[in-house]
Amino acid sequence: ETGVTQTPRHLVMGMTNKKSLKCEQHLGHNAMYWYKQSAKKPLELMFVYNFKEQTENNSVPSRFSPECPNSSHLFLHLHTLQPEDSALYLCASSQDGQETQYFGPGTRLLVL
Amino acid sequence: SQQGEEDPQALSIQEGENATMNCSYKTSINNLQWYRQNSGRGLVHLILIRSNEREKHSGRLRVTLDTSKKSSSLLITASRAADTASYFCATVPGGAQKLVFGQGTRLTINP
Numbered sequence: 001e002t003g004v005t006q007t008p009r010h011l012v013m014g015m016t017n018k019k020s021l022k023c024e025q026h027l028g029h030n031a032m033y034w035y036k037q038s039a040k041k042p043l044e045l046m047f048v049y050n051f052k053e054q055t056e057n058n059s060v061p062s063r064f065s066p067e068c069p070n071s072s073h074l075f076l077h078l079h080t081l082q083p084e085d086s087a088l089y090l091c092a093s094s095q096d097g098q099e100t101q102y103f104g105p106g107t108r109l110l111v112l
Numbered sequence: 113s114q115q116g117e118e119d120p121q122a123l124s125i126q127e128g129e130n131a132t133m134n135c136s137y138k139t140s141i142n143n144l145q146w147y148r149q150n151s152g153r154g155l156v157h158l159i160l161i162r163s164n165e166r167e168k169h170s171g172r173l174r175v176t177l178d179t180s181k182k183s184s185s186l187l188i189t190a191s192r193a194a195d196t197a198s199y200f201c202a203t204v205p206g207g208a209q210k211l212v213f214g215q216g217t218r219l220t221i222n223p
Binding site: 002004031042043045096097099100104105106 | 155160
């Protein structure tokens with residue numbers, strides 16, 4: 001266990017659904033991240049939060065909406081997704097943006 | 113844009129052999145990190161090497177960094193079936209507060 005948990009582990013949703021992914025870190029870190037991993041593509045950084053403030057949005061479509069209520073929790077709200085959004089969504093945390101990142105197990109998302 | 117590129121994209125060797133993976137990057141870096149990912153799981157940090165370091169060891173892992181060539185290598189000695197995974201290098205471009213990952217090397221250890 002890395003100290004970063006993600007729920008749910010698997011999610012199937014229709015294009016009209018609204019769902020949320022949750023990430024929690026128990027490491028006392030200040031930075032949290034969302035990544036998207038699709039087959040045969042590099043890991044794509046989506047959002048970065050430092051001390052609860054969003055510091056990076058990598059041109060992510062607005063159908064993905066992050067929320068960071070405190071330094072330990074990070075959410076990714078999903079609505080009106082497309083089938084091409086099906087992927088493994090990984091959350092990570094680190095003490096600061098340049099140091100080792102600790103990843104959660106990921107949420108495998110399938111959009112039908 | 114992609115910073116790190118691993119080579120080869122896939123590597124298959126016999127158990128007990130050594131495995132070497134390479135990573136090249138484009139801009140100056142603060143540090144370079146290697147991660148492992150088992151199929152469909154999260155990434156696990158293996159080793160971090162800073163820009164002023166040339167070599168680092170951790171157990172059966174040896175990482176080198178050549179900043180003049182903008183490249184790094186990961187050597188796994190005496191490979192085991194459990195080493196089967198994808199291996200990624202990630203760089204922290206100078207001044208950035210994020211990691212940039214390469215596409216990874218898929219390593220298969222045959223028993």
